Amino acid sequence: EIVLTQSPATLSLSPGERATLSCRASQSISSYLAWYQQKPGQAPRLLIYDASNRATGIPARFSGSGSGTDFTLSIGTLEPEDFAVYYCQLRRHWPPYTFGQGTKLEIK
Amino acid sequence: QVQLVESGGGVVQPGRSLRLSCAASAFTFSSYALHWVRQAPGKGLEWVAVISYDGNYKDYADSVKGRFTISRDNSRNTMFLHMVSLRADDTGVYFCVRGNSYDYFDHWGQGTLVTVSS
Numbered sequence: 001e002i003v004l005t006q007s008p009a010t011l012s013l014s015p016g017e018r019a020t021l022s023c024r025a026s027q028s029i030s031s032y033l034a035w036y037q038q039k040p041g042q043a044p045r046l047l048i049y050d051a052s053n054r055a056t057g058i059p060a061r062f063s064g065s066g067s068g069t070d071f072t073l074s075i076g077t078l079e080p081e082d083f084a085v086y087y088c089q090l091r092r093h094w095p096p097y098t099f100g101q102g103t104k105l106e107i108k
Numbered sequence: 109q110v111q112l113v114e115s116g117g118g119v120v121q122p123g124r125s126l127r128l129s130c131a132a133s134a135f136t137f138s139s140y141a142l143h144w145v146r147q148a149p150g151k152g153l154e155w156v157a158v159i160s161y162d163g164n165y166k167d168y169a170d171s172v173k174g175r176f177t178i179s180r181d182n183s184r185n186t187m188f189l190h191m192v193s194l195r196a197d198d199t200g201v202y203f204c205v206r207g208n209s210y211d212y213f214d215h216w217g218q219g220t221l222v223t224v225s226s
């Protein structure tokens with residue numbers, strides 16, 4: 001069973017700063033990783049797929065990197081609307097479609 | 109604009125059943141796999157079940173296997189989740205989700221709340 005561990009649990013930053021979120025897999029998953037953003041009371045939104053590809057309509061300040069077991073979501077210059085919870089997710093594996101526990105990005 | 113609209117949630121006693129529906133529009137429904145993902149109050153996301161574009165392949169999380177059944181009606185652009193023997197830990201918002209060609213979740217409904225309580 002592959003486990004995804006996200007860090008930190010909470011990240012406190014100010015608008016205009018750069019954010020770096022981490023997701024670590026318990027074993028190699030190649031590049032089969034996605035990142036989602038969820039704001040309070042809303043459904044999640046796909047940001048990044050296959051570790052580094054931006055989904056349709058996602059601003060260029062969002063970027064993903066990594067392969068194997070270590071992955072990073074970077075947000076270049078934080079906008080007020082970027083403060084949310086971010087989840088990483090494994091594509092089909094066993095257990096399938098596993099999510100990380102989430103990182104809350106909050107305003108400092 | 110792709111739309112996924114869930115319905116059927118509500119308050120149900122432990123051990124009872126409930127059926128959720130997901131009505132889709134603005135895309136070729138019969139070409140896409142669909143999923144249910146749930147979120148307990150204040151918690152993270154948990155994948156629940158998947159059904160292939162033609163309904164011939166289905167898979168479930170261990171936590172719901174044997175109790176939940178996913179199905180779809182491509183003639184009505186609708187997906188279902190039939191839940192039996194509901195438990196308190198099944199409580200949460202249930203999202204209907206479209207799987208894209210890369211097997212990621214590219215469109216989500218707004219969710220329907222299921223509360224299992226006596």
